[in-house]
Amino acid sequence: MRKPKKIRHKTIPSFAFVVDGKTEVWYLQMLKRNERGIRVNIKPEIPSKKSLEDQYNLVCSLSGKEFTKVFWIIDLDTVIKEDSEAPKAKKSPLKNFENYRADLITNYPNVIVIVNNPCIEFWFLLHFEKTSKYFETCLKAETQLKKYLKNYEKTQKFFTKQNDDIYLKLKTKLNTAIDNSFALGYFENKNPTKAMCEMDLLFKSEELQSYFE
Secondary structure: OOOOOOOHHHHOEEEEEEEOOHHHHHHHHHHHHHHHOOOOOOEEEOOOOHHHHHHHHHHHHOOOOOOOEEEEEEEEHHHHHHHHHHOOOOOHHHHHHHHHHHHHHHHHOOEEEEEEEEEHHHHOOOOOOOOOOOOHHHHHHHHHHOOOOOOOOOOOOHHHOOOOOHHHHHHHHHHHHHHHHOOOOOOOOOOOOEEEOHHHHOOOOOOHHOOOO
């Protein structure tokens, strides 16, 4: 008697995200809510403590679990601010980040570090304009963004409103934002204060790129 063939079920890829703010969580939740065809589980997490070290440790921990990829989305304006305020005798927060990033890239193949400078709002802005202007603070980037999203606010109501959430507001311009993000290049230790947005690394990942071509 012929043995029945074993049915192999494809495992659905799963992405973990380590972020330091609710805006990133809401944006990722709306991405998943609106792109129903994406066969990827998306799980954003905010560390109970939001220090750079805590985020790094959580990324390392998640990388050893069941996730296909672990993304660390970091707003660099916070790191640069802490660096400027740190006592000279204390180790530089920016240097710490550079070391964490280098370690993750070298030793954790399923981890992708995404740097936004100054913050996630710069990613939103790139949907509307191609710019390499460096905004020193997130507030300045938000001010520019409000020229296009006049009622923009960092609230759950604004980000997750049914049929008018943040992802839907930006969806038609997503490919423009990906191109603008890519054009800025990537984080450089020698030039940490340049405008950058590495969100294209998410949308161009092996598991998602076919959905957003």
